[in-house]
Structures are given as C-alpha cells and as structure tokens.
Amino acid sequence: MSSRTILQFEGKIGFPDLQSLRRHSTALTTSRPSDGAFALYTAVQANKAALLPSHVPYTSGVVVPFALEAAVCALSVREPGPCMPGVLTPALALPYPSLHPSSPPTKILIVNGAASSVGSTTTQIAAAAGITVFAISSARNFELAKQSGASQVFDRHDPSLVETIVSVVRATGLEFVGVFDAISTPENYAQDLEILRALGGESHLACTHPPPTEGVPVGVKTGMIFAVNDVVAPVFRDFVTPALESGLLKCLPAPTVVGKGLEFINEALKRSKAEVSGTKLVVEV
C-alpha cells in the first residue's frame, strides 16, 4: 500500500472521534484485532482505500473515509438489507457520485444534521451525484453546509423551519427523494416526520440510528444505515482520488487536531463528549 493511502480506519493517521472509532473500525464486523484502531498500522480492505493526493495532509484526509462509507450507504443501496435485528438499511437507490455531475438536477433530498461529519459528507456525495440538497443545520454552520454543496440552508432552531422548508421544496418542482437524518434523535424525527407528512407521496427517511416506528406517513420507507458496506467500493475505486485532486471532494468538516500520541485519546474523548460542532476531532498516532 502506498504511503499516501487514505486508511479506511484511521490506524496510521489518527481517528475522527473515539465513539466513531469504536463503532466503525472493521473489527466491529470481523472481530480481528488487526482490523482495529489504536495502532500505527491497521489492516484495510483493498476495495476501501484510495490514494491521498500529495497536497492533502493525512490529518485532513482522515475525515473522509468513514463518513464516505456512511454517505454512500445512505444514498446508493438498492435493496434494503439487514442493519440490526428488526431494522433494515434504507434503499434510496440514488446514483453514485460522478466527477461530472449531470445537470440540471431532477431530484431533491433534505439532509438534517448537515453540519455533522456524516451529514456534510452525504451532502457532498449527493451533490456530486446530481441531487439538489437542502441542508438543515444551526446557523453557525451554514457556511460548512454550503461548502459541502447544499443549494439552500435552513436553521434547525427556526420555529417555522418545517413550513419554510416544505414550501421551498415544493417550489423547486423537483422530485422529493426524502430526508436523510444524520442525527436521528426523537426531536429530529418529529421534525422529519412533519416534513414528510406535509410533502406527502412516496419517499424515504434514512437514519443513522433505529428509525421511528410510530407516526410514519403512508408511503414513507424508513431505514438505518450500517456504515460497513461494500456498496462504497466503486466510489473508492473511481471517485475519491480524482475528486480530492480536483477539489470536488473536500475534507469536511475540517479537522481539529487534538494532539499526537495515544496519550491524547482521553482528551479527545472529553472534548467529544462536551460538544463538537462543525469539526472532526483527530488524534495523530
């Protein structure tokens, strides 16, 4: 493997945040210590690695791979598959990102939690697949959502958020795909379901945690992503390196390097638990 390879699971470079690390190291599914993190060298599946262009520092590149896998799982799975007992993955069946997204777009997706790592990457990947994205985040992260490729941004604290976003989506005349909720809390679900109810029709609610079981409007399919999914392989193979080279794919949210060495893990954990907004915590090892 080249020394300028993005590692899917952070071993050589650092990690986005400890909670993510533990959940998303491939050791989660393989149970092999060699696939775990907290090591200088970590085994990586060849179909989940891509060359990191020389102008991109490791500490930036590390924010991409895991969120990318989550994003592609949210957008491009074609048939619902197992996620956890009783919960299926969503199947939005949207196209893969392209180096030359077709225009004009015909579909529109709402990303709730667009300032998060998974939300901003899903925004980027959807935009590169030619989908119009409306992003919901707090106002302090509007710039991040726009940099990620959102066409319009909406303040999650705005009391008239639902009415506003529903009327603007309707006004586009585009085919409404559904909502991807990167945060997936009960409060967010209440918002999502109101939006989906008002927009009506066949659509999706794709979640990062188990989806709501009550109040889901008829015609809305729900699912939870499982971000260890080979659906991402063509994106690593064909898209990641040239897209990073051209700037189409950006390393967002920008990293905050907590320190160098395993001794900084506790500090990173503490900061992660306090609050992380519009950034990704990285520890170099």
Ligand SMILES: NC(=O)c1ccc[n+]([C@@H]2O[C@H](COP(=O)([O-])OP(=O)(O)OC[C@H]3O[C@@H](n4cnc5c(N)ncnc54)[C@H](OP(=O)(O)O)[C@@H]3O)[C@@H](O)[C@H]2O)c1
């Ligand atoms: N199922 C899976 O396979 C899978 C995969 C990946 C991640 N996840 C889960 O997905 C979630 C997101 O992970 P992440 O690493 O992307 O998170 P993250 O980057 O740590 O998210 C932090 C951001 O979330 C935003 N936020 C917090 N509460 C919000 C709310 N109620 N509505 C909208 N935005 C909100 C904040 O933005 P503002 O400051 O702008 O509010 C903040 O910037 C986590 O719960 C993680 O466990 C699941």
